[in-house]
Amino acid sequence: MLTYGSTDVSELKFTSMKHDIDIRDERWVDVYVRLETEAPELVPASIGELGALLVATRDGLLVEIAAQDEGRDCEYQFTESEKAQLRHYYEQQVRPTI
Numbered sequence: 001m002l003t004y005g006s007t008d009v010s011e012l013k014f015t016s017m018k019h020d021i022d023i024r025d026e027r028w029v030d031v032y033v034r035l036e037t038e039a040p041e042l043v044p045a046s047i048g049e050l051g052a053l054l055v056a057t058r059d060g061l062l063v064e065i066a067a068q069d070e071g072r073d074c075e076y077q078f079t080e081s082e083k084a085q086l087r088h089y090y091e092q093q094v095r096p097t098i
Helices: 080-097
Strands: 014-023 028-037 050-057 062-069
Touching: 014 080, 028 080, 050 080, 062 080
Parallel strands: none
Antiparallel strands: 014 028, 028 050, 050 062
16 A cells, blocks of 8 residues: 555555445446455554445446545555455456446
8 A cells, every 4th residue: 555645655465355336327336345454564554444446337347446444535545466456356256246
């Protein structure tokens, strides 16, 4: 994870992901993913509950991945490695159900 505007980076490995799907309208699907990490001490202390918002089209195209804290946007971003883990989870576990 990294903070907007900072050069400090920590790479998180996700060990557990659970999701909820919200079909926003005829075009968009929001997927809220709750995350657990291999090294919880690397998660920034200001984050209460680490999560991700994945935004996809109804036909399954993933268009956005955003870090969340307790279900809200936060000042952190995922690294490319973390996004790759989330994309893989989406393709394997979520997309087949949309």
